[in-house]
Amino acid sequence: MLQKIFLCGLTWVFVFPMIAFAQVPQAERGNEHFLDVSASIGYSAFRDQGVSPILYQGFTVLGGLRYTMENELWDFSVEGEGGVGFYEATRLAVYETSTIHVGYGGHLRRQFWASESARLRYEGGLRLHGLVNVRRNSSLFNAATGVTNINTLFLSNELTWLVSHREKTKKSGRTITRRRPLSLEVNIPLLNVAWLPDYAYITDFTDGEPSTIGEHKLYWGGLRFQTRLSYRHFFTNGNALRFSYVSDYVRTSETFNQIDFINHAFQFSLVMRLH
Amino acid sequence: MMTFSNLKITFFLLAAGLLLASCEVLFFEEELADEARNNFEYLWQQCDENYSFFEYKNVNWDSVYDAYSPRVANGMSADSLFRVLWNMLNELRDGHVNLISPFNVSRFDIDLLGPDNIDFRLIRENYLSDRYYTNLPLIHDFLAGGQIAYFRIGSFATPLSDGDVQIALSRYRNTKGMILDIRGNGGGNLSSVFTLMNRLSRQKMKVYDSYIKSGPGREDFSGPQEAILEPPSRGLRYPKPVMVLTDRGTFSAASFLAVMARELPQMTLIGDTTGGGLGIPNGGQLPNGWTYRMSISRTITTDGQNFENGVPPDIRVILNDDLTKLGIDNVLERAMAEIL
Numbered sequence: 217m218l219q220k221i222f223l224c225g226l227t228w229v230f231v232f233p234m235i236a237f238a239q240v241p242q243a244e245r246g247n248e249h250f251l252d253v254s255a256s257i258g259y260s261a262f263r264d265q266g267v268s269p270i271l272y273q274g275f276t277v278l279g280g281l282r283y284t285m286e287n288e289l290w291d292f293s294v295e296g297e298g299g300v301g302f303y304e305a306t307r308l309a310v311y312e313t314s315t316i317h318v319g320y321g322g323h324l325r326r327q328f329w330a331s332e333s334a335r336l337r338y339e340g341g342l343r344l345h346g347l348v349n350v351r352r353n354s355s356l357f358n359a360a361t362g363v364t365n366i367n368t369l370f371l372s373n374e375l376t377w378l379v380s381h382r383e384k385t386k387k388s389g390r391t392i393t394r395r396r397p398l399s400l401e402v403n404i405p406l407l408n409v410a411w412l413p414d415y416a417y418i419t420d421f422t423d424g425e426p427s428t429i430g431e432h433k434l435y436w437g438g439l440r441f442q443t444r445l446s447y448r449h450f451f452t453n454g455n456a457l458r459f460s461y462v463s464d465y466v467r468t469s470e471t472f473n474q475i476d477f478i479n480h481a482f483q484f485s486l487v488m489r490l491h
Numbered sequence: 492m493m494t495f496s497n498l499k500i501t502f503f504l505l506a507a508g509l510l511l512a513s514c515e516v517l518f519f520e521e522e523l524a525d526e527a528r529n530n531f532e533y534l535w536q537q538c539d540e541n542y543s544f545f546e547y548k549n550v551n552w553d554s555v556y557d558a559y560s561p562r563v564a565n566g567m568s569a570d571s572l573f574r575v576l577w578n579m580l581n582e583l584r585d586g587h588v589n590l591i592s593p594f595n596v597s598r599f600d601i602d603l604l605g606p607d608n609i610d611f612r613l614i615r616e617n618y619l620s621d622r623y624y625t626n627l628p629l630i631h632d633f634l635a636g637g638q639i640a641y642f643r644i645g646s647f648a649t650p651l652s653d654g655d656v657q658i659a660l661s662r663y664r665n666t667k668g669m670i671l672d673i674r675g676n677g678g679g680n681l682s683s684v685f686t687l688m689n690r691l692s693r694q695k696m697k698v699y700d701s702y703i704k705s706g707p708g709r710e711d712f713s714g715p716q717e718a719i720l721e722p723p724s725r726g727l728r729y730p731k732p733v734m735v736l737t738d739r740g741t742f743s744a745a746s747f748l749a750v751m752a753r754e755l756p757q758m759t760l761i762g763d764t765t766g767g768g769l770g771i772p773n774g775g776q777l778p779n780g781w782t783y784r785m786s787i788s789r790t791i792t793t794d795g796q797n798f799e800n801g802v803p804p805d806i807r808v809i810l811n812d813d814l815t816k817l818g819i820d821n822v823l824e825r826a827m828a829e830i831l
Contacts, residue, residue, distance in 0.1 A: 261519075263519075267774065267775045267776060268775060268776035269522060269523045269533065269776070269777075269778050270522060270776060270778065270780065271519070271522050305780060307525055307779050307780035308569060308592070308593050308594075308779065308780060309593035309780060311776070311780045336500065353776075355591070355774070355776070355782045356774040356775065356776065356782060357772060357773060357774030357782075357784045358771065358772065358773045358774060358784075359773050359774050359775065360774070375504065377500045377501060377504055379497065379501055398501055398504050398505075399504075400504045400507055414705065414713075415703075415704060415705045415706055415711075415713075416541070416703045416704045416705065416773060416787045416788070417773055418703065418771060418773045418787065418788075421681065421701070421716075421771060422701060422716045422717060422718040422719065423682065423685055423718075423719075424680070424681035424682030424683070424684060424685040424686075425681070425682045426771070431713075445504070445505065445509070461509075465519075467519065472540075472707070476519050476520075478519070
């Protein structure tokens with residue numbers, strides 16, 4: 217049943233936009249398309265309880281791309297990111313672990329409310345985000361490498377305040393707009409599913425080689441929570457700079473192999489208007 | 492210019508964003524404190540839920556807890572704690588169980604359970620030519636006037652590639668048989684064993700079943716997973732008689748080789764019982780950062796036997812001290828006689 221709900225959510229996020237956008241040609245503001253190129257660095261903490269009770273702390277560096285299509289009613293995006301993390305824990309000695317991160321996902325939100333001046337507005341919808349995490353800690357022998365994949369369907373909410381909004385008509389007669397929106401995005405989990413190593417953290421080795429992803433299993437449940445506080449500074453040509461503070465908390469279901477991951481990142485993005 | 496309400500809303504969004512971003516304490520459990528009792532309890536529990544040979548080795552792990560728990564108190568030195576945990580782990584009598592700290596590594600000396608059954612200098616001085624070939628981990632040469640191939644593998648820690656095996660075998664294709672000397676081989680890379688044994692096997696066959704721990708219960712195992720030897724369709728093979736020399740120092744991956752050799756009709760085990768170590772070890776970490784490993788699987792032969800404590804030889808031969816003084820390796824001599 218959970219799988220069906222998850223697949224429905226996935227379909228809704230990625231297929232519904234095509235229908236939705238096709239139905240809003242009458243919107244006053246036409247469809248705008250943006251491509252974000254971003255880089256982020258932040259504090260992270262990581263714990264793989266299948267092999268260690270220690271919360272490793274360090275930093276994660278990520279680079280990403282995001283395509284966004286939005287109009288007065290709808291906001292749709294797909295995104296991908298990748299990067300590495302280096303964490304350590306100090307006890308009698310310093311223990312280190314590193315990770316490779318790959319993130320992917322997208323959202324579809326509809327505007328449900330706007331203030332009379334249209335400077336404050338609320339969007340709500342769904343967001344799907346997945347995180348592949350390859351953990352490497354050579355001191356853990358056959359469990360030195362752990363591959364996990366965590367996917368979450370969120371109820372996505374965004375409150376946007378236009379800190380500054382000016383329209384100016386140039387001599388050529390073309391109207392240009394300067395916008396400086398400040399947004400708070402809060403993503404509340406609806407469904408969480410993690411693909412984690414099986415009990416022994418070592419699988420098929422009948423050919424002599426333990427397989428890192430041979431017998432992973434799906435675990436439903438757990439918690440995930442994402443927030444993004446972002447400020448966009450649009451230029452007159454429609455491009456923008458975006459400064460964001462992104463936080464992501466992940467906790468898989470409470471089993472022997474529970475994964476905990478925290479990331480607080482400052483993200484800088486170049487937002488390019490595609491046409 | 493920002494108006495007052497503009498400032499208020501901006502401030503509200505910033506404050507709400509930062510507040511929400513700081514609620515991780517609601518999500519995550521605190522770390523276990525790095526205290527001696529926590530480390531002891533954690534290690535005991537990990538063994539209790541993951542170790543695979545309690546029944547086979549007749550170890551009452553609850554009694555072990557009762558015996559060692561009173562010896563652990565918060566505030567004791569790291570060295571004292573290490574010694575207590577080492578002693579507790581050695582109750583498992585398993586060479587695949589270790590505790591690794593920044594200042595010491597615990598071990599169970601399985602090789603001391605039997606006599607040292609090899610003196611490689613004796614072989615170099617009295618059997619091999621001055622220019623024997625070395626392509627680590629493989630040392631090889633002709634014996635008995637070119638009639639026998641001698642392969643010595645002292646460790647599988649260095650991976651053995653299929654190319655290396657084929658190059659070595661090509662030199663001995665006209666010999667009557669091979670002596671594969673894995674005495675004192677403490678193991679290493681199990682894939683190297685498959686690489687070698689595939690080339691020495693005559694036909695595709697199952698050589699053992701593996702069962703891997705799949706839950707915290709004593710008998711929670713998944714499997715069986717079949718281990719298959721399959722001669723490669725291309726390249727050189729060596730299907731002639733092979734005498735495999737073993738002793739108590741033949742452990743882990745080398746013991747797996749001995750299990751496979753039992754299944755192959757052209758192979759004979761000569762020497763002493765191996766050290767066993769047929770449970771694949773897996774690792775973890777204690778709250779104080781020390782790491783450990785323990786056996787988390789079982790290996791069962793095709794005739795249903797568990798040789799975790801050692802694979803017995805087909806022909807038992809112990810190195811004779813009187814003969815070694817005369818420059819004779821009686822284990823090797825017996826193997827040569829079997830081929831010739």
